[in-house]
Amino acid sequence: VPGPLEKIRASICEIAELYALKYSEEFKQLGSFVNGVWTMLTTVGPSGREDLVSLIDFIFSQS
Amino acid sequence: LPVCHRTISSSTMVCSPLLTPSLDGRLTESLPVLSLISRWRSQFRTDRLYSEINFVLSRFCQPFYELFGHVDRLLSTPASQPLPPNASIELLAQALLLLTELFHDLNSQDLPPFFEEHLDDFMGNEATGKEGWLRKYLSWERPELKGDVSDNLEFPLTSRTMMMCPDR
Numbered sequence: 001v002p003g004p005l006e007k008i009r010a011s012i013c014e015i016a017e018l019y020a021l022k023y024s025e026e027f028k029q030l031g032s033f034v035n036g037v038w039t040m041l042t043t044v045g046p047s048g049r050e051d052l053v054s055l056i057d058f059i060f061s062q063s
Numbered sequence: 064l065p066v067c068h069r070t071i072s073s074s075t076m077v078c079s080p081l082l083t084p085s086l087d088g089r090l091t092e093s094l095p096v097l098s099l100i101s102r103w104r105s106q107f108r109t110d111r112l113y114s115e116i117n118f119v120l121s122r123f124c125q126p127f128y129e130l131f132g133h134v135d136r137l138l139s140t141p142a143s144q145p146l147p148p149n150a151s152i153e154l155l156a157q158a159l160l161l162l163t164e165l166f167h168d169l170n171s172q173d174l175p176p177f178f179e180e181h182l183d184d185f186m187g188n189e190a191t192g193k194e195g196w197l198r199k200y201l202s203w204e205r206p207e208l209k210g211d212v213s214d215n216l217e218f219p220l221t222s223r224t225m226m227m228c229p230d231r
Contacts, residue, residue, distance in 0.1 A: 009201055022174070029182075033198060037201070
């Protein structure tokens with residue numbers, strides 16, 4: 001069951017995804033966000049990890 | 064925060080100041096504007112939608128920004144210092160989640176000039192050393208706010224994300 005912390009992170013990940021997709025010119029901080037998601041990989045369980053890898057893959061494919 | 068709603072008899076919008084940036088639990092209960100704004104993500108671009116968005120943005124951005132800063136300051140309270148009465152980390156985290164969801168809604172159709180001007184405050188700026196609220200809370204750690212990790216933790220991406228990546 002996700003707690004508030006996971007929900008906040010997921011919400012911020014979706015914002016990063018939105019910005020990578022629609023506002024990539026302005027979103028110079030994308031690399032920093034990808035780093036943050038990358039670091040998160042070491043702290044979540046296996047099923048969460050798959051979603052995060054998909055997300056990173058998706059964000060990179062847009063940039 | 065101002066509260067906006069569409070009157071039943073016409074298409075005009077009415078806004079009234081209802082909430083000051085205080086955090087005693089009213090925040091999540093009394094924001095009719097949420098239901099209005101949350102529809103924006105999935106709506107098609109029309110002139111009517113854009114005039115609605117511009118109307119709300121013109122009244123909503125500054126108090127939203129100030130509330131975000133206020134919640135951030137409270138969440139950054141050192142453990143040795145007490146939070147204000149009626150505030151708790153759980154309640155503040157709930158407010159933060161609401162603010163990030165609102166941020167997504169407000170930015171979903173177009174990048175509003177207000178957010179472009181304040182991009183460093185939300186996203187950070189390595190050159191100036193500004194951390195950025197969203198970047199900060201992406202890597203924020205509060206063990207007491209974590210879910211049940213023993214239960215094969217699901218990372219709660221929404222179905223919207225999955226729809227955008229149907230082959231995954």
